[in-house]
Amino acid sequence: MNDKAPLSVVSAKDLCLTFTTNDGPVHALKDVNLEVKKGDFVSFIGPSGCGKTTFLRVIADLEKKTAGEITVNGTTPENARLDRAYGYVFQAAALYPWRTIEKNVALPLEIMGYTKADQTRRIERVLELVDLAGFGKKFPWQLSGGMQQRASIARALAFDADLLLMDEPFGALDEIVRDHLNEQLLKLWAATNKTICFVTHSIPEAVYLSTKIVVMSPRPGRVTDVIDSTLPKERPLDIRESPEFLKIAHRVREGLRAGHSYE
Numbered sequence: 001m002n003d004k005a006p007l008s009v010v011s012a013k014d015l016c017l018t019f020t021t022n023d024g025p026v027h028a029l030k031d032v033n034l035e036v037k038k039g040d041f042v043s044f045i046g047p048s049g050c051g052k053t054t055f056l057r058v059i060a061d062l063e064k065k066t067a068g069e070i071t072v073n074g075t076t077p078e079n080a081r082l083d084r085a086y087g088y089v090f091q092a093a094a095l096y097p098w099r100t101i102e103k104n105v106a107l108p109l110e111i112m113g114y115t116k117a118d119q120t121r122r123i124e125r126v127l128e129l130v131d132l133a134g135f136g137k138k139f140p141w142q143l144s145g146g147m148q149q150r151a152s153i154a155r156a157l158a159f160d161a162d163l164l165l166m167d168e169p170f171g172a173l174d175e176i177v178r179d180h181l182n183e184q185l186l187k188l189w190a191a192t193n194k195t196i197c198f199v200t201h202s203i204p205e206a207v208y209l210s211t212k213i214v215v216m217s218p219r220p221g222r223v224t225d226v227i228d229s230t231l232p233k234e235r236p237l238d239i240r241e242s243p244e245f246l247k248i249a250h251r252v253r254e255g256l257r258a259g260h261s262y263e
């Protein structure tokens, strides 16, 4: 489409979002500056209310900035949304219980008017990518929580958006399942070369997954540190015991402490 494909997937300059409420203004985002480049895996970490979800929603054009600049794929969030620039994975799998897994994955494809044959091909490919081949005919309630979350990732991948927005997708899962999904997500990211923006409360998860970690603090929501990871792209789970990993985790923790008003 565009021969000068933008290197920058998300670019925020002095971005602000203030909600007007009956109790007065809520400064959800204040002067946020951030560059997300193609192929980055960026995690947003910070205490409740620091604006992580709001930032993702501004990228997705589900909220409007009140000041500053933001571009997604070099254009406005609205144009990017209309171009189907992103897939969104929510905290809960948000699958329709009356639809089978393949019908859930098919939903955005139906809305976008893909042919039946194309839908079938895409569903097969993405279910394989998330290790759910053979589960297409099951209903969500027949799958474990981790499998349901993988199905919702498949749905976000089905229409080939280069950008994946993931809002605490594994927060409700137990640690072993979460470890497994973290490993799988890294493999999927390496195989597909997507750009991922990922919200989490977990320091190990942020450090394990990311090429860039954005530490945020609340009231008003600000970015207090941006850490470029020095870990290699190949990451076995036991990398979490390496000195390099612990060093990055320490820096994230320090950033969180510095921005936290209760400590």
Ligand SMILES: Nc1ncnc2c1ncn2[C@@H]1O[C@H](COP(=O)(O)OP(=O)(O)OP(=O)(O)O)[C@@H](O)[C@H]1O
Binding pocket: 019, 020, 021, 026, 027, 028, 046, 047, 048, 049, 050, 051, 052, 053, 054, 055, 221
């Ligand atoms: N529609 C809205 N109207 C008014 N205030 C809002 C609205 N949406 C979010 N907020 C407020 O904006 C701030 C940022 O919220 P946001 O959900 O982005 O935080 P978060 O970091 O994602 O939190 P959590 O980790 O709990 O999900 C909070 O103080 C929240 O109460």
